[in-house]
Amino acid sequence: MTIASQIKHAAEDALKNLYPGVAIDISMIGVNQTKPEFAGDYTIVLFPFLKLLKQKPDIIGKQLGDYLLQKNELFSSYEIVSGFLNLAVKDTWWVSFLMNHFTDAHYGEKSKADRRVMIEYSSPNTNKPLHFGHLRNNFLGAAMAEILKATGNQVVKANLINDRGIHICKSMVAWMKFAHGATPESTGIKGDHLVGDYYVKFNDEYKQEIAALTARGMDEKMAEKEAPIMRDAQDLLRKWEAGDTEVRELWQMMNGWVYKGFDESYKRLGISFDKVYYESDTYLLGKKIVEEGLRKKVLFKKEDGSVWIDLTDEGLDQKLLLRGDGTSVYMTQDLGTAKLKYDEFKLNQSVYVIADEQNYHIQVLKLIMKKLGEPCADGIYHLSYGMVELPTGKMKSREGTVVDADDMVSEMINLSKEQTETSGKTEGFSADELVKLYETIGMGALKFYLLRVDPKKKMIFDPKESIDLHGYTATFIQYAHARICSILRKENIPLSPDCTKFQSFVQTSELAPLEKKIILALEEYPLILSEAADGFNPSSICNYSFQLAQMFNTFYDAHSISKAESDEKKQLRLMIIIMTASVLRHAMHLMGIKLPEKM
RNA sequence: GGCCCGGUAGCUCAGCUGGAUAGAGCACCAGCCUUCUAAGCUGGGGGUCAUUGGUUCGAAUCCAAUCCGGGUCACCA
Numbered sequence: 096m097t098i099a100s101q102i103k104h105a106a107e108d109a110l111k112n113l114y115p116g117v118a119i120d121i122s123m124i125g126v127n128q129t130k131p132e133f134a135g136d137y138t139i140v141l142f143p144f145l146k147l148l149k150q151k152p153d154i155i156g157k158q159l160g161d162y163l164l165q166k167n168e169l170f171s172s173y174e175i176v177s178g179f180l181n182l183a184v185k186d187t188w189w190v191s192f193l194m195n196h197f198t199d200a201h202y203g204e205k206s207k208a209d210r211r212v213m214i215e216y217s218s219p220n221t222n223k224p225l226h227f228g229h230l231r232n233n234f235l236g237a238a239m240a241e242i243l244k245a246t247g248n249q250v251v252k253a254n255l256i257n258d259r260g261i262h263i264c265k266s267m268v269a270w271m272k273f274a275h276g277a278t279p280e281s282t283g284i285k286g287d288h289l290v291g292d293y294y295v296k297f298n299d300e301y302k303q304e305i306a307a308l309t310a311r312g313m314d315e316k317m318a319e320k321e322a323p324i325m326r327d328a329q330d331l332l333r334k335w336e337a338g339d340t341e342v343r344e345l346w347q348m349m350n351g352w353v354y355k356g357f358d359e360s361y362k363r364l365g366i367s368f369d370k371v372y373y374e375s376d377t378y379l380l381g382k383k384i385v386e387e388g389l390r391k392k393v394l395f396k397k398e399d400g401s402v403w404i405d406l407t408d409e410g411l412d413q414k415l416l417l418r419g420d421g422t423s424v425y426m427t428q429d430l431g432t433a434k435l436k437y438d439e440f441k442l443n444q445s446v447y448v449i450a451d452e453q454n455y456h457i458q459v460l461k462l463i464m465k466k467l468g469e470p471c472a473d474g475i476y477h478l479s480y481g482m483v484e485l486p487t488g489k490m491k492s493r494e495g496t497v498v499d500a501d502d503m504v505s506e507m508i509n510l511s512k513e514q515t516e517t518s519g520k521t522e523g524f525s526a527d528e529l530v531k532l533y534e535t536i537g538m539g540a541l542k543f544y545l546l547r548v549d550p551k552k553k554m555i556f557d558p559k560e561s562i563d564l565h566g567y568t569a570t571f572i573q574y575a576h577a578r579i580c581s582i583l584r585k586e587n588i589p590l591s592p593d594c595t596k597f598q599s600f601v602q603t604s605e606l607a608p609l610e611k612k613i614i615l616a617l618e619e620y621p622l623i624l625s626e627a628a629d630g631f632n633p634s635s636i637c638n639y640s641f642q643l644a645q646m647f648n649t650f651y652d653a654h655s656i657s658k659a660e661s662d663e664k665k666q667l668r669l670m671i672i673i674m675t676a677s678v679l680r681h682a683m684h685l686m687g688i689k690l691p692e693k694m
Numbered sequence: 695g696g697c698c699c700g701g702u703a704g705c706u707c708a709g710c711u712g713g714a715u716a717g718a719g720c721a722c723c724a725g726c727c728u729u730c731u732a733a734g735c736u737g738g739g740g741g742u743c744a745u746u747g748g749u750u751c752g753a754a755u756c757c758a759a760u761c762c763g764g765g766u767c768a769c770c771a
Contacts, residue, residue, distance in 0.1 A: 122711095130714060140713055142751060178751090179714065220771080260771065374771095401769060410697065411767080418769045425771050454698060455766050481699085482765090518733065536733090548707065552700070553764070560705095564733060566719040567707080574733050582730050638708065641718080652726095652735045694733075 097622050098169075098184065098192075099126050102137050105169065109162040114148055128615065134174050135181030136615065142178050152178040189614045190602045190667070196617070197674035198594050203621040203681060205247035213251040213436055214240050214478075216448035217366065221353045222262040223291035223492050225360055225500035227556060228450070228483040231545045233366050234687065235480055236448040238546055238633040241685040246628040251440055254368040255432065258350050259375040264331040266290045267345055268324060269297035279352050285359065285501070286352025291492070298493045300324050336422070360501055365538070365687050372432060378423055380431025384467065385417050393466045404463055414459050429460050437471035444474040446631070451479040451551065478631050481553030483545075498558055507562060508537035514564050520694065532691055539569035539688040546686055547637040567641055569688050572679055575644035575651075576690040579676040582656050583669075590692070592673060600666050609650045613671050616643050620678050633686060640682045647675050 096104075103126050110119045123143045129135040139159065141152040148155055153175055160173035160180055171185040196202050216236020219225060225233075240252045270277075270293040279286040301324050308318035319325070334342040361367065385402055388394035394404050394416060402417035416426055436445055447457055457477040464472035482489065490497040512533045515521055521529060544562050548554055564570040583590065606614070616639075623639045626632075656672060659665035680690050 125713070127713075133714080138714085142713075145751075177714070257771075262771075399769085412696090414767095415769060420769080422769085424769070450765095451699070452765055453771090456771090458698085479699090484764095514733070520731080520733080552707085555706085557706095560720095563720070566733095568719085568733090570733055571719090574731080578731055578734085585730065634708085638718090645718085648734060649736090651730075655730065657730045694731080 102126050105167050129181045136184045137182050139180040156180045186606045197670045203624045204245045208247045210248050210443045212248045212444045213442050214446040215253040218255045220257045221350050222266045222294045224287040227498040230500050234542050234545050238686050242628050252368045253370045255372040257374045264328040265297040266294040268327045269293035285356045287356030290353050377432045378428040381427035384430045388467050446476045448478045450482050480550040483554045486557050507541045508533050511536035535689045535691050543569035546633045549634050572644045573690050575647045576679050577694040579672045580692040613646050636682050
């Protein structure tokens with residue numbers, strides 16, 4: 096139990112004893128960290144009790160304070176300032192907290208429960224390489240998977256690859272027309288980029304054809320349908336669905352190039368999956384569910400044979416679930432996949448990391464499943480995130496205005512190289528170590544930049560201003576960690592020291608404010624972790640980590656550790672920084688960010 | 695138009711289950727390296743928390759309306 100909730104319960108108990116017969120609910124008791132300008136560690140707000148207890152705040156505060164001090168081992172003193180009861184927790188409590196946890200590499204984690212969660216993320220189309228927006232999705236999904244694991248869930252990381260459909264046919268058509276047999280091997284271009292180039296080529300050609308047709312007097316809607324290259328793409332899609340051998344072979348070859356490219360990118364990004372679904376395997380799955388829905392009369396058929404659901408009672412619209420010709424739409428396959436996932440893994444929760452433009456879609460998906468009485472419905476959760484935009488607006492791969500993910504990674508690694516070199520910090524590293532270090536710093540900066548913002552907010556990214564390695568960044572946290580490691584190296588203390596190291600520590604002197612401040616922050620970590628899990632929000636962990644690193648830097652500047660004023664202080668401070676480094680490592684590990692021991 | 699989301703310092707963002715004088719980072723200004731890593735630390739300027747009204751002892755936070763920005767409402771995915 097956290098110290099804050101211990102205090103809450105102690106206060107509840109105190110009030111019930113002091114004012115028997117008065118209904119005090121624990122939810123009325125507000126406990127916050129005391130503002131730095133006042134003495135004390137935690138504050139109980141007295142205003143909510145005034146009416147109920149018919150007393151002045153000073154009187155309630157005094158009674159409550161006296162009671163807590165007398166009956167509870169936790170507190171050393173209290174002070175009442177205009178309606179706020181500021182309680183000081185005994186130093187001995189903080190020190191024993193520190194001694195109990197400072198070597199625990201899993202501090203903050205919850206024990207494994209029988210709760211199975213799938214988190215689907217990444218889910219790329221196979222017609223183009225990953226761009227900056229996909230990175231947000233990938234990092235969010237990977238971070239949430241780790242956070243959910245750390246908070247006791249059994250997590251399945253899933254990727255649903257959109258490997259079929261008109262988009263990939265477009266790349267195929269353009270490749271057949273213009274590539275003259277070019278392959279990743281023959282051109283030296285990474286497979287996903289090569290295929291993406293032909294997707295852009297398709298759209299260039301398509302635009303020209305539309306222009307040519309409208310110039311001859313065709314109206315634009317018609318021209319969009321009639322453009323020969325588009326007809327070719329649609330023709331290809333039909334052949335694909337019919338299982339045409341040649342088309343399937345080409346499709347497999349080009350997708351193969353893309354997967355090879357993706358694998359490289361994923362590896363570099365540190366992204367992995369436990370389960371990969373392919374849309375080409377799952378796109379037909381929903382039809383059974385639709386038939387069942389018709390039988391149950393949850394769905395209805397229109398004259399042309401198309402199948403719909405009526406959601407107007409829920410304030411939504413009618414939604415198409417099956418085309419008139421019996422072929423499935425996006426929603427059809429999502430229904431099938433949702434059920435497949437549930438049946439395969441007996442999921443308690445199924446999380447979809449998908450951009451907020453699909454809020455409506457997922458809402459409808461969940462609603463349909465509910466109406467069909469499918470048990471998977473309740474577990475569906477949409478981790479909706481805002482899109483990454485450029486100062487000029489949305490990124491559009493068709494128009495080539497995207498910031499490419501691979502480019503961005505290289506750029507960040509270069510930036511970290513430049514910065515390290517210009518500040519002359521390359522000394523004492525081998526060439527190999529430097530390569531690793533630049534990777535650690537560059538990737539860390541990128542991940543942190545995308546994870547530090549509340550997922551549901553959209554981001555505007557200005558590539559010209561690039562990304563900083565100062566201030567609220569992973570670099571800042573990495574630097575604090577490296578400083579701690581440097582001290583520990585000099586003191587010959589391993590990163591995870593055995594528990595016997597400071598066992599004989601006896602505290603005699605008072606904690607300095609900065610010492611206590613860090614211990615208080617460390618105590619909060621489990622709470623931060625579980626809030627991040629509950630709110631599906633990794634940014635709170637970024638925020639916390641930055642603040643903790645900042646506290647350490649201030650502390651480091653104000654107090655010497657190696658040359659502390661006494662051996663007692665030195666031991667205490669070593670324990671503090673060992674635990675600080677450990678928590679930073681833990682938190683950043685969840686974000687997929689490594690912390691170097693030297694930088 | 696219906697539904698959903700956002701609007702906090704010049705910029706990027708915390709804070710939003712109501713609590714003390716609204717916080718960081720960047721940028722700007724002034725200091726701090728014979729002492730454990732200056733990718734750091736300290737201090738400073740900078741705010742009608744979109745607007746209006748309401749609830750409350752107390753509102754950036756809750757409610758209502760309005761304004762601005764975005765998303766979505768396809769036999770696309």
